[in-house]
Amino acid sequence: MKIEQTTLTQKAIDLLKQLISIQSFSSEEDKTAEAIEQWFMNFDIPFERINNNVFAKNKYWDNAKPTLLLNSHHDTVKPNKAYTKDPFDPHIEDGKLYGLGSNDAGGALVSLMATFVHFYDAENLNHNILIVASAEEENAGKNSLRGLLSSLPKIDVAIVGEPTLMQLAIAEKGLVVFDAVVKGTPSHAAHPNDNNAIYNTIEVLEWFKNYGFKKTSETLGDVKMTVTQINAGSQHNVVPAQVELVVDVRVNDQYTNKEIADLLKSEAPCELQERGLNLNSSKIDKGHALVRSGIALGRTTYGSPTLSDQAALTCQSLKLGPGDSTRSHSADEYIYVREIEEGIHLYIKILEGFLTK
Structure with missing residues (x-):
């Protein structure tokens, strides 16, 4: 043929x-x-x-x-x-x-x-x-x-x-997606609250923004971590109990996905749970x-x-x-x-x- x-x-x-x-x-x-x-x-x-x-x-x-x-x-x-x-x-x-x-x-x-x-x-x-x-x-x-x-x-x-x-x-690059939770104290917006989950998230977002992975790759460069979604609150006068984030991590060939998950879960200033580890x-x-x-x-x-x-x-x-x-x-x-x-x-x-x- x-x-x-x-x-x-x-x-x-x-x-x-x-x-x-x-x-x-x-x-x-x-x-x-x-x-x-x-x-x-x-x-x-x-x-x-x-x-x-x-x-x-x-x-x-x-x-x-x-x-x-x-x-x-x-x-x-x-x-x-x-x-x-x-x-x-x-x-x-x-x-x-x-x-x-x-x-x-x-x-x-x-x-x-x-x-x-x-x-x-x-x-x-x-x-x-x-x-x-x-x-x-x-x-x-x-x-x-x-x-x-x-x-x-x-x-x-x-x-x-x-x-x-x-x-x-x-x-x-591989991929690990994490669901993150930043917690606080729920309250009425009219009352004092020094543990506002939304305000607590500012520091957490800065941590994700500035975090650096030590191992770089000749072909794939650095691991790239990006917060891509954020969700909190239901109405204007209620301080929510937590803020939910989604974090997208693109993994180079110097780490396994499990190593990335173990590292971030031990160091991140919030709760983290990976969705899966199979996209290496x-x-x-x-x-x-x-x-x-x-x-x-x-x-x-x-x-x-x-x-x-x-x-x-x-x-x-x-x-x-x-x-x-x-x-x-x-x-x-x-x-x-x-x-x-x-x-x-x-x-x-x-x-x-x-x-x-």
């Missing part, structure tokens, strides 16, 4: 337009899953589906070989209120393909799917190729890649498709053959501050894809058509350097 790259690229762009036109919020991806199934059927490629995850193996799968995973997701966040264009209307203006999920991560997904088709019936590859179009990435849901892994073959190395401008994100940082050795293949094509390496399905994987993984991460979750989201063309070309070239040597 030899398909010209230009033809394959156009089919990928057509698929992306179709995916944009279908609402696919996290856990509601059944219709985009059907569109992806149809893509594989159009190329006579056998596939499987579990929940809304669709996956396929290359034609000459060999259980004796290690496995390369190609993965990206087809769910989206909900469009924000600043949209001026219809988020479900895929259209091209000035070389930009607009639509919800175009950049995050539809462009990467269809580019990886085209790359998989390119290599599907190639013989004598040194790795098997497994492609997974996964669901529930945006909300880290139970039916995401994480929930699928037990049904997949062992994965030895992975490319996770996210917008990186086709540069090589060789590390990714990820990385791949800079000397890995997959990375070397990309560097040989002029790609640069960096550490990514944003989270992806890499957090579900225990193998070495590389984040790589067309599009720009700064456009993700923005109003009037778009990806350049040329970025998809370049993405498919570079994915194929990188894998040629990795799979055939």
Whole structure:
């Protein structure tokens, strides 16, 4: 099945337009899953589906070989209120393909799917190729890649498709979200109260703002801690008993998530409880053959501050894809058509350097 790259690229762009036109919020991806199934059927490629995850193996799968995973997701966040264009209307203006999920991560997904088709019936590859179009990435849901892994073959190395401008994100920060409680004495607002929970929160917020983690990372920099939500009070004349905060901590590869939780819970001037510890940082050795293949094509390496399905994987993984991460979750989201063309070309070239040597 030899398909010209230009033809394959156009089919990928057509698929992306179709995916944009279908609402696919996290856990509601059944219709985009059907569109992806149809893509594989159009190329006579056998596939499987579990929940809304669709996956396929290359034609000459060999259980004796290690496995390369190609993965990206087809769910989206909900469009924000600043949209001026219809988020479900895929259209091209000035070389930009607009639509919800175009950049995050539809462009990467269809580019990886085209790359998989390119290599599907190639013989004598040194790795098997497994492609997974996964669901529930945006909300880290139970039916995401994480929930699928037990049904997949062992994965030895992975490319996770996210917008990186086709540069090589060789590390990714992990995430721990904490719920914090600052307590005080509830009272009527008209009476004296020197233990006002809201006032007590000022000192706590300063502590979070100024706290510094000692270990820094060559690729991921410092751990970043940010208070992102605050909630207190029910009416104007009542001093509340407590203030509730949400704290977002982006963890570098010098700490485990448990180390971060233990450290903050022992030192923070308030009660803290983590929501989970399973979204750890990820990385791949800079000397890995997959990375070397990309560097040989002029790609640069960096550490990514944003989270992806890499957090579900225990193998070495590389984040790589067309599009720009700064456009993700923005109003009037778009990806350049040329970025998809370049993405498919570079994915194929990188894998040629990795799979055939």
